[in-house]
Amino acid sequence: MENLDNLITITQEALGPDLISAIVRHDELTIETYAGSIVRVLTILRDHPKCLFRILLDVCGVDYPDDSKRFRVVYHLISVELNQRIRVKVAIPDGMEVPTVTGVFNAANWYERETFDLYGIVFTDHPDLRRILTDYNFKGHPLRKDFPLTGYLEVSYDAEQRKVVETPVNLPQDFRKFDYLSPWEGALRKSHPLPGDEKASA
DSSP, X not given: OHHHHHHHHHHHHHHGGGEEEXXXXXXXXXXXXXXXXXXXXXXXXXXXXXXXOOXXXXXXXXXXXXXXXXXXXXXXXXXXXXXEEEEEEEEEOTTOOEEOXXXXXXXXXXXXHHHHHHHOOOEETOTTOXXXXXXXXXXXXXTSTTSOTTOSXXXXXXXXXXXXXXXXXXXXXXXXXXXXXXXXTTTXXXXXXXTTHHHHTO
């Protein structure tokens, strides 16, 4: 914990007004910054002699549809020298673009493409911002909370045409909710009784 406290102090001094917040959770520091500051912030975290976060592990998105700033872009970094991890968050409204950090970390190239593909977040000045997991003609962004669970198209092989074809999703029946609970499952969790537990106390 002492090392994390020192890291908080270092980031506060190094990042100055670019730092919105710094919170420790699960023995890992999470800091929040502005979209326009992300390149400078990651450069400092990489090059500062008391940080040395030289490895970008991942860039991902998170969707909070009820927030005015709906999306979070999250950067996960690691410092081998200090044996520390840090998480950097940027909160943006839907439609706002984020500068690419490919000039700071080459690894961000495919990570940002994945985030764009799955959430629709655009990274300005990215050298090759196109889909990476879904088809190029895919409609929508599948990890957005408003994207339907079924998707819009289903893929199958057409023997007559001898090729894979896409057709609109056709559900022969509505979604059904299956209740797999049984009175035997609540005995080990008395603080969370389940339907039927009242029989055990009778």
